[in-house]
Amino acid sequence: MNDPRHRFYRGHRSKSFYPQDVNELVELRARSRTFDGAYGRSAIANLGYALTILRLFDKRFFKIGILYTALAGMLFILAYFRQRHSRHDFADRNRNPAAYENAIKTVGQTGKRIFGRPFVTAGWIVALLSVVVFAVEICLLVLIFNL
Numbered sequence: 001m002n003d004p005r006h007r008f009y010r011g012h013r014s015k016s017f018y019p020q021d022v023n024e025l026v027e028l029r030a031r032s033r034t035f036d037g038a039y040g041r042s043a044i045a046n047l048g049y050a051l052t053i054l055r056l057f058d059k060r061f062f063k064i065g066i067l068y069t070a071l072a073g074m075l076f077i078l079a080y081f082r083q084r085h086s087r088h089d090f091a092d093r094n095r096n097p098a099a100y101e102n103a104i105k106t107v108g109q110t111g112k113r114i115f116g117r118p119f120v121t122a123g124w125i126v127a128l129l130s131v132v133v134f135a136v137e138i139c140l141l142v143l144i145f146n147l
Helices: 022-056 059-086 097-101 123-145
Strands: none
Touching: 022 059, 059 123
């Protein structure tokens, strides 16, 4: 019954989890928009920029457009992993009151209900994103200097 591969939310499997009230639903949606949506929106913006370069400029800029398309693809992949990381914020295994004591509270959080675990940066995802963007910027500089 207590399979370590499955995450439980108030004793229910993740597919049968429902928020307790409207406030928890609002918190779930806000976290999704803020932390998960940012990666997806960045990927879509890079894809739009790549299409603009590919459609408006001549063939000399084709490699730059392809580079931004590859960056958009990598951002979509990282957005998937980031979404998987934060999907478990409300899991039963993260309901540890000791972890909340060490969290730094902001002005709006004092004396209010705590939803899920405190925000934790997705460390390896952020590091990988930094490496990917750095590599793309280096490639972009090389391509621009070779024009």
